[in-house]
Amino acid sequence: MLSQESxxxxxxxxxxxxxxxxxxxVMGALRIAQAEKGWLATETIEYVADYLGMPPIAAYEVATFxxxxxxxxxxxxxxxxxxxxxxxxxxxxxxxxxxxxxxxxDFGETTADGRYTxxxxxCMGACGEGPLCLHNNHKMHSHLxxxxxxKLLDDLK
Amino acid sequence: xxxxxxxxxxxxxEPASLKTYVANGGYEALKKVLAEKMPAEQIIEQVKxxxxxxxxxxxxxxxLKWSFMPRQFPGDKYIVCNTDEGEPGTFKDRDILRFNPxxxxxxxVIAGYTLGARAGYNYIHGEIFxxxxxxEQALEEARAAGFLGKNICxxxxxxxxxxxxxxxxxxxxxxxxxxxxxxxxxxxxxxxxPFPASFGLYGKPTTINNTETLASIPWIVRHGGQAFLExxxxxxxxxxxFSISGHVNKPGNYEVGLGTPFAELLEMAxxxxxxxxxxxxxxxxxxxxxxxAEIMMDLTLDFDAIAKAGSMLGSGAVIVMxxxxxxxxxxxxxxxxxxEESCGQCTPCREGTGWMHRxxxxxxxxxxxxxxxxxLTSVGHGIAGRTICALxxxxxxxxxxxxxxxxxxxxxxxxxxxxxxxx
Numbered sequence: 001m002l003s004q005e006s007x008x009x010x011x012x013x014x015x016x017x018x019x020x021x022x023x024x025x026v027m028g029a030l031r032i033a034q035a036e037k038g039w040l041a042t043e044t045i046e047y048v049a050d051y052l053g054m055p056p057i058a059a060y061e062v063a064t065f066x067x068x069x070x071x072x073x074x075x076x077x078x079x080x081x082x083x084x085x086x087x088x089x090x091x092x093x094x095x096x097x098x099x100x101x102x103x104x105x106d107f108g109e110t111t112a113d114g115r116y117t118x119x120x121x122x123c124m125g126a127c128g129e130g131p132l133c134l135h136n137n138h139k140m141h142s143h144l145x146x147x148x149x150x151k152l153l154d155d156l157k
Numbered sequence: 158x159x160x161x162x163x164x165x166x167x168x169x170x171e172p173a174s175l176k177t178y179v180a181n182g183g184y185e186a187l188k189k190v191l192a193e194k195m196p197a198e199q200i201i202e203q204v205k206x207x208x209x210x211x212x213x214x215x216x217x218x219x220x221l222k223w224s225f226m227p228r229q230f231p232g233d234k235y236i237v238c239n240t241d242e243g244e245p246g247t248f249k250d251r252d253i254l255r256f257n258p259x260x261x262x263x264x265x266v267i268a269g270y271t272l273g274a275r276a277g278y279n280y281i282h283g284e285i286f287x288x289x290x291x292x293e294q295a296l297e298e299a300r301a302a303g304f305l306g307k308n309i310c311x312x313x314x315x316x317x318x319x320x321x322x323x324x325x326x327x328x329x330x331x332x333x334x335x336x337x338x339x340x341x342x343x344x345x346x347x348x349x350x351p352f353p354a355s356f357g358l359y360g361k362p363t364t365i366n367n368t369e370t371l372a373s374i375p376w377i378v379r380h381g382g383q384a385f386l387e388x389x390x391x392x393x394x395x396x397x398x399f400s401i402s403g404h405v406n407k408p409g410n411y412e413v414g415l416g417t418p419f420a421e422l423l424e425m426a427x428x429x430x431x432x433x434x435x436x437x438x439x440x441x442x443x444x445x446x447x448x449x450a451e452i453m454m455d456l457t458l459d460f461d462a463i464a465k466a467g468s469m470l471g472s473g474a475v476i477v478m479x480x481x482x483x484x485x486x487x488x489x490x491x492x493x494x495x496x497e498e499s500c501g502q503c504t505p506c507r508e509g510t511g512w513m514h515r516x517x518x519x520x521x522x523x524x525x526x527x528x529x530x531x532x533l534t535s536v537g538h539g540i541a542g543r544t545i546c547a548l549x550x551x552x553x554x555x556x557x558x559x560x561x562x563x564x565x566x567x568x569x570x571x572x573x574x575x576x577x578x579x580x
Contacts, residue, residue, distance in 0.1 A: 016278075016319035018233075021359055023341035027324055058342070065343035065500075068283050068325035084245045085443060085490050086402035086476055122327060122494055123443075124284035125242040125251050127402040127474075128409045137324075138286040 001047045006036045010051065023054045026062050030069055031137075039070040067122075068137050075110040075117035077156040080134040084123045087130035095131045096120075098146045102153065116153065160388055162376045162396045163369060164412045166257045173291070175298045178259040184304050186378035187263050190270060191312040197228055197271045204374070206382030208394025212249075213239055213330070213367030214442060214471045216460045225354035227362050228273045235363040236268045236277040237339065238371050241323050241330040243282055245443035245494060246474030249398040250368035252410050254281070254288040257372065258295035262318060264374035266305060269316045272364050276317050279368075280335050283324040293320050327498035331546045332365040334500065345502045346546035367472075369398055389415030393459040397473050404430040404479040415459040422458060422475070433479035437562070441471025443491050444551030446558030447484075468558070483578040484563040485570050488555060489514070489521045495552030506549035509540040513556055520567060523574035530560055530567055 002010075013028035029048045034040050040063050049059035063069045070078070081099065083092045096107075099118060105111055107120040126132055129142030133149075141152055166172035169181070178184070190200065205220030226234065238261065242250040253261055265277045281289045296318055299305040307315045321339055323329050329338045333347035336358050357363020373395060377385045386394035393415040399422055402408045406427025413422060419438070429435045435450040440458070446468040448456075456462055463470045478487065496510040513536050516529050537553040544550070560567055569577040 016321070018359070021340065024321070024339060026341040027322065027338070031322070031324060052341075054341070061343045062341065066283070066324035066326050083490070084494055085487055086246050086408075088487075088490055089403040089476070089478060089482070090408065121284075122325075122497060123243045123245040123247075125282050126248050126285065127246055127476075128248050128400060130402065130408075134284060137283070140285070140287065 001044070002033055002051075003036060006032050007051075010048075014052070022052045023058070026052055026054065026059055027066070030059070030063055034069060034137075038076075039073050073110075075114050077115060077153075078117045078119060078134075078136050079153070079156075080119040080121035080137070082121045082124050082130060082132055084127075086123075086127035087132065090127075090130045092131040095133075095144050095146065095149060099149060099153070102150065116156070159413065160396065161412050162385070162388070163253055163257055163260065163372050163398060164410065166260075172256040173258055173295070175259055175295070175302060178257070179302075182379065183259055183375070184263055184302075184310075186375040187266055187270075187304060188310050190267055190378060191310050191314065197273070200267070200271045200378065203377055203382035207373075207377045207385035208382075208389065208392055209370065209373055209377065209385065210393065210460060211367055212369035212373075212397065212472065214244065214444070214469075216470060219366060219370055222354075222366070223268075223272060223364060225352070226272045226364055227355065228271075230362075233359070233361045234272060234274045235358045235361060236265060236272055236274040237332075237335070237358060237363055237365040238265055238277065238279040238368055239330065239332065239335060239365055240279055240281045240368045241335060242368070242472075243284070243323075243327045243330055244472050244474060245491070246400060246402050246439065246476040247442050247472040248400045248402075249410050249473065251282075251285050251288060252398070253368050253372050254285070254292050258292050259299065260375055261292075261368060261372045262295060262299050262305065264371035265318055266309065266316060267374050267378060268364065268366065268371055269318075270314065274316065274364075276319070278319050278321050278339055278358070280321050280323060280329070280339060283322050286322060289320050289322045296320065326500070327494075328500045328546070328548055331548065334546065335365065336363065343500075345500045346548075348545055390459060392461060397458070397470075399458065399473045399475055401426040401475045401477060403477040404433060404482075405477050406430060413458070416457050416462075419453055419456045419458055419475075423477070426477075429477065429479050433481060435477065436480045436482055437478045437484070439468075439474075439476040439478075439555075441469045442474035443476070443494065444547075444554055445469045445471045446554050447562060448558075449562050481578065483521075483576045484559055484566045485517065485521045485576065488559040489517045491555045492517045492552070495548065499548060499552070503544040503546075503549065505540045505543045506552065509536050509549070510552045512536050513540075513552065517556070520570050523570070525567075525571035525574075527571060529571060530564070533560060 013025040017024040049056040132142040210216040329344040334344040338344040438453040492514040496514040
């Protein structure tokens with residue numbers, strides 16, 4: 001279900017917590033599983049729950065509560081743009097329009113070729129560098145301009 | 158040059174490195190504490206003298222919080238650092254992880270020693286995942302150098318720290334939601350009491366402090382509480398990192414003594430965007446009530462002065478808005494945020510945040526009704542003070558203050574179906 005590499009990473013997360021509290025590793029484990037699979041299918045969540053010895057429903061609650069977990073397939077490149085007030089004041093609305101026009105999709109949609117998914121994000125805690133976006137949850141790109149965004153999107157295959 | 162408690166490493170070529178930290182007195186406070194077997198009471202006393210107040214938003218005195226821990230009782234205890242920095246406008250803790258990770262580690266180890274903790278966790282905002290990874294590397298460096306793990310500095314004392322990441326939930330910045338999340342559950346706040354000092358992580362006594370708070374501890378131990386207090390002003394000790402965003406020429410973090418005039422900070426940030434005038438400022442993160450320019454320009458930045466002016470210092474996130482901003486549109490975006498991030502546990506917040514957002518949205522889009530401002534006030538009264546955590550109050554604060562100070566703009570929107578600012 002998950003690769004040996006992913007399981008080894010999950011084991012490192014488990015080791016951070018007291019042995020009787022393996023459930024604490026569920027957020028890390030779901031993140032690792034999602035990174036391998038691209039998104040979290042119900043059977044992936046159940047597998048993670050089983051690996052951690054917790055009820056599947058408890059893992060499902062976590063996967064549905066935190067918005068960086070994807071419960072349906074996304075494009076190869078998920079681009080999450082913060083549009084909250086500080087970023088908005090610094091020009092995020094224009095970046096959002098530019099991005100939607102360039103890719104021909106709205107927030108929450110995936111391009112037909114499966115290359116990009118656009119997501120409207122909430123505060124990422126880096127407002128001084130806004131407008132900014134996250135690529136596939138983990139890589140932040142800041143000080144976006146229409147030009148730098150074009151280059152970023154073109155580079156994401 | 159003014160003293161920097163947290164951001165001093167930026168004056169060095171490799172700010173985040175262990176080498177830079179140690180070469181400039183880093184981990185000396187920890188060594189002193191362990192070599193002298195410094196009594197916990199003595200450390201807590203110095204933190205009390207320092208006037209250090211929580212840097213995450215609530216401004217609770219840190220020394221007092223530490224004194225609540227039942228240190229003398231046997232059993233596991235924990236220290237938890239709150240780096241779940243997701244309050245719109247706030248981005249200071251990210252820079253502590255980025256530029257001075259070891260000072261946070263040293264602060265957490267000293268806190269662990271003082272409070273008798275068996276381990277500590279740092280809960281890091283999921284969106285800054287790159288810093289979760291780099292902080293784990295810093296932990297490895299600290300372990301290899303003997304500042305963390307078994308037999309710290311040859312003292313025979315064992316203590317370890319771990320990083321835990323969020324994954325997109327603002328509410329987890331609330332300390333009991335954070336604990337739930339750390340236990341591997343959805344992040345819904347707990348009823349208080351019991352408070353974390355008696356029933357915290359895994360039901361054990363736990364102290365939760367903000368990143369900047371904990372990173373200030375080594376400085377206080379090295380230089381004494383009185384010296385820290387004198388960096389700020391009475392009851393508002395120390396320096397504070399202010400995160401300035403919005404319509405300034407140089408958005409970013411600026412560390413200055415508490416009590417610094419706002420006008421001075423604005424100048425450091427390059428002033429208001431060229432060609433525009435200051436209109437309004439949210440002085441302490443999106444949950445803090447907005448203040449008009451004329452009030453703000455006369456204020457000093459400290460907990461007491463901002464509270465007296467009807468807002469709060471909060472996390473020190475200063476959102477600057479110039480005369481091009483439509484206050485209805487700005488509030489629409491903020492109200493959407495609270496609606497989106499309400500955890501859904503308490504009915505007044507779950508239903509009320511969506512209700513407020515829908516009403517503000519219709520005003521912004523020219524469909525407002527004459528009774529809408531009274532309606533917003535009434536919905537706000539139905540939320541504030543009636544929820545388990547402060548997210549409900551945080552959602553109401555902006556709505557009430559925007560309407561209070563900029564009522565004319567809202568009325569104009571309702572009456573004329575368009576914006577008086579004209580963008």
